[in-house]
Amino acid sequence: MSFVGESGTISKATAGSEANPGDYIALLKPRVMSLVIFTAIAGLLLAPHGVNPVIGFASLLAIAVGAGASGALNMWYDADIDAIMSRTRKRPIPSGRVTGDEALAFGLTLSFLAVFTLGSVANWLAAALLAFTIFFYVVIYTMWLKRSTPQNIVIGGAAGAFPPIVAYAAATGDISLSSIVLFxxxxxxxxxxxxxLALVKSADYAKAGIPMMPNVKGAAHTRLEILLYSLVLAPVGVLPWFLGFASMVYGGLAIALGAALLFLAARVYIVRTGDAADRCAKSLFGFSILYLFLLFAEIVIERSLSLGFELAARLGA
Amino acid sequence: MAGTEDPGVELTPQQLKSRRQRNIAIGLSVACFAVLIFLVTIAKLGPGVLNRPL
Incomplete structure (x- = not known):
C-alpha cells in the first residue's frame, strides 16, 4: 500500500477515491454493530453495582468500534465472494468505491484504537477479550472456518456472542455466570x-463456494438441525430467570417467545417444498431477530429500573 | 525546471467533494474522541482534579 508515488505526489488510487464517509460507515456493518451495542448494554447493566455512565458509554463505544473494525476486516478478506453474492454485491469494496487496501488499513487502525481505548478507559481484561473477539471473527471465522466447514457459523457465532461478556468485564473487571448465560x-x-437464511439463499452461497449447511448436508438435514438448536435455545433463553438475574416477567416472556420460535422451527421442518417452504424459513429468520431483541430488551429494561431504584434509594437516604 | 514539473493528480469535482467529506468526517471523529478522553479523565479522577494549588 503506498500513499505517495515516486514523484512525491499522492498516488492516484488514494487521491482519486470517490468514497464518502457513508462508504466507510458501511464497512463497519452498522446493523451488526447495533446488535452488538444492544447485547453489550445488557452485559454492562448486569454489573451488580452499575457503572459510571461516562465509563460505560466510552466502553460501549469502544466495543462497537471493535465490532465495526472486525466487520471492515471481514469485508476486506471476503471481497472476492462478496462480489458474487447478490446480498453482498453492493458492499463498498466489490462495488469499487473503497479499495481493499483502504478497508484493511481502516479495519486495523480502528481495531487497535478500540482495544487500547477500552483498556485505558475500563480495564485490560475487557480489552483482551475485545482483541480476542476481533481475532476470532477475522481469523478463526472469516479466514478459516467460513470457507472450509458447514459448522462455520456455529463456531464463528461465538464472535457475535462475546459482546455481553466483554461489556460485563468492562464494568466489573470480571467474568460472571450471568454474562456467560447471555453469551x-x-x-x-x-x-x-x-x-x-441459508435455506432461502443456498443458491447464492453455492455460487460463491461457501460450504453452508444446506449446500453440504442438504436442506433436510439443515431443517433438522434448525429444529434441534431451537429445542436447546428455548430453555436456555429462560435461564436468566431460572438463575435469578431476571424477573418472572422475563421468564414468562422467554417461555412464550421460545414456544413461538419452536413452532416456527417445526414449520420449517415440516413444510419442505415450494414457495411455502421459503416463506416458513423467512418467517423463522425474521422472528429469530425479534426473539433476541425482545429478550435482551427485557433484561435492559429490568436492570435499568433496578439500578434507577437503587440510585434513588441512595440519594434519598 | 518550469514546464517539466509533474502536475500531480488532477481530481474531478466529485473526487474533490468526496475528499472534503472524508476530511470533515475524520476531523469530527478526532474532535469527538478528544472530548470523550477528556470526559473519561474527569470521570476517573473525579471533580477533585480541579482542586489544585495554582
Whole structure:
C-alpha cells in the first residue's frame, strides 16, 4: 500500500477515491454493530453495582468500534465472494468505491484504537477479550472456518456472542455466570437464525463456494438441525430467570417467545417444498431477530429500573 | 525546471467533494474522541482534579 508515488505526489488510487464517509460507515456493518451495542448494554447493566455512565458509554463505544473494525476486516478478506453474492454485491469494496487496501488499513487502525481505548478507559481484561473477539471473527471465522466447514457459523457465532461478556468485564473487571448465560443465548441462537437464511439463499452461497449447511448436508438435514438448536435455545433463553438475574416477567416472556420460535422451527421442518417452504424459513429468520431483541430488551429494561431504584434509594437516604 | 514539473493528480469535482467529506468526517471523529478522553479523565479522577494549588 503506498500513499505517495515516486514523484512525491499522492498516488492516484488514494487521491482519486470517490468514497464518502457513508462508504466507510458501511464497512463497519452498522446493523451488526447495533446488535452488538444492544447485547453489550445488557452485559454492562448486569454489573451488580452499575457503572459510571461516562465509563460505560466510552466502553460501549469502544466495543462497537471493535465490532465495526472486525466487520471492515471481514469485508476486506471476503471481497472476492462478496462480489458474487447478490446480498453482498453492493458492499463498498466489490462495488469499487473503497479499495481493499483502504478497508484493511481502516479495519486495523480502528481495531487497535478500540482495544487500547477500552483498556485505558475500563480495564485490560475487557480489552483482551475485545482483541480476542476481533481475532476470532477475522481469523478463526472469516479466514478459516467460513470457507472450509458447514459448522462455520456455529463456531464463528461465538464472535457475535462475546459482546455481553466483554461489556460485563468492562464494568466489573470480571467474568460472571450471568454474562456467560447471555453469551450462550446468542451462541445457540446463531445457527437457527443463519441457517433459516441459508435455506432461502443456498443458491447464492453455492455460487460463491461457501460450504453452508444446506449446500453440504442438504436442506433436510439443515431443517433438522434448525429444529434441534431451537429445542436447546428455548430453555436456555429462560435461564436468566431460572438463575435469578431476571424477573418472572422475563421468564414468562422467554417461555412464550421460545414456544413461538419452536413452532416456527417445526414449520420449517415440516413444510419442505415450494414457495411455502421459503416463506416458513423467512418467517423463522425474521422472528429469530425479534426473539433476541425482545429478550435482551427485557433484561435492559429490568436492570435499568433496578439500578434507577437503587440510585434513588441512595440519594434519598 | 518550469514546464517539466509533474502536475500531480488532477481530481474531478466529485473526487474533490468526496475528499472534503472524508476530511470533515475524520476531523469530527478526532474532535469527538478528544472530548470523550477528556470526559473519561474527569470521570476517573473525579471533580477533585480541579482542586489544585495554582
Amino acid at each position: 450462550s443465548i446468542i451462541f445457540i441462537w446463531t445457527p437457527p437464525h443463519f441457517w433459516a
